[in-house]
Amino acid sequence: MASPPKPPTELPKYIAEGTPKQNDATLHALRDWIDELLAYRQGVAAEEITVEGNESIETVEESSDGTVVIKKVSCGKENCKCQRGQLHGPYKYIVRRKGEKLNWDYRGPVDK
Structure with missing residues (x-):
């Protein structure tokens, strides 16, 4: 039986414990938001x-x-x-x- 992936060690405990409890739709929305946040931080015109x-x-x-x-x-x-x-x-x-x-x-x- 496969095991769930381990969270990065840098991740705060409340995120590492709370994220796996989310449903698939919420995880997809979270991933999209993180991608947007990274693009905003890195995309300085x-x-x-x-x-x-x-x-x-x-x-x-x-x-x-x-x-x-x-x-x-x-x-x-x-x-x-x-x-x-x-x-x-x-x-x-x-x-x-x-x-x-x-x-x-x-x-x-x-x-x-």
Whole structure:
């Protein structure tokens, strides 16, 4: 006899215990809602990406992990070359929604 699949260990106990009790229609609705929620979090449009005054966006691309943004930045040091327009970078970020705000996840320098 087959055993039910085990829930992911990261899942809160109340979800892991409550989800298997739902009927098939509710589970399908839950799956659809989760897919929509993931698409909302990961699908940040280029028009929503803004930067500080002393930064520049090089590219914005959609990916399965979120929106990839390549940008150049200022370090903020008073005597640095970036204060004269020679920005640092480019650097890669993955931008996703976290609640109502955008979360910028730094991924490191981009190879030239």
